Amino acid sequence: MAFPKIGNLAPAFTLKNQSGENVALKDFRDHKNVVLYFYPKALTPGCTTQACGIRDSVDEFSKRDTVVFGISPDPESKLQKFIEKHELNFDLLADEDHKVADKYGCWGLKKFMGREYMGLLRTTFIVDKSGRLQHIIDKVKTKTHHEDVLRWIDENLT
Numbered sequence: 001m002a003f004p005k006i007g008n009l010a011p012a013f014t015l016k017n018q019s020g021e022n023v024a025l026k027d028f029r030d031h032k033n034v035v036l037y038f039y040p041k042a043l044t045p046g047c048t049t050q051a052c053g054i055r056d057s058v059d060e061f062s063k064r065d066t067v068v069f070g071i072s073p074d075p076e077s078k079l080q081k082f083i084e085k086h087e088l089n090f091d092l093l094a095d096e097d098h099k100v101a102d103k104y105g106c107w108g109l110k111k112f113m114g115r116e117y118m119g120l121l122r123t124t125f126i127v128d129k130s131g132r133l134q135h136i137i138d139k140v141k142t143k144t145h146h147e148d149v150l151r152w153i154d155e156n157l158t
Contacts, residue, residue, distance in 0.1 A: 003136050006134065007133065009131050009133070010036075011100070011103040013025055013103065018080040018094075031065075035066060035125070038104065039072050042082035043078070048082075048086060050145050050146075051086060053147075057146040060150055061150070064150070064157070067090070068090050073094075074092075076094045124145065
């Protein structure tokens with residue numbers, strides 16, 4: 001799979017959040033920048049580190065007219081547990097059939113402990129207020145992810 005092209009409209013989607021409510025990318029057009037970060041599995045160490053960094057920076061994203069969504073193949077019920085356990089203050093979206101991850105080119109072959117399997121490749125996409133894809137981070141550092149994204153927004157979207 002290939003990533004969508006920078007400068008093009010970001011692939012459209014509607015997914016359920018942790019509360020079972022529909023969230024559509026188009027609803028943010030002309031209002032907010034959108035950060036879509038795809039992560040493999042809720043309640044695991046790396047994904048928790050990444051989510052808590054976003055949680056602690058939500059006000060900084062808000063100051064930049066930016067909303068953040070975490071997307072994983074987890075079911076809504078697991079996303080709700082993740083939010084409750086770590087007091088997350090942003091929406092997580094369930095992509096159980098990985099159709100949105102496919103559209104964004106981040107469902108692919110992974111290797112772990114000598115085993116190969118298909119799974120979600122940790123990737124972040126930054127979409128501007130016009131709905132156009134502006135940046136892709138495909139080598140995500142979970143500990144500094146929030147800082148890396150905020151820095152890029154400051155340098156390119158403000």
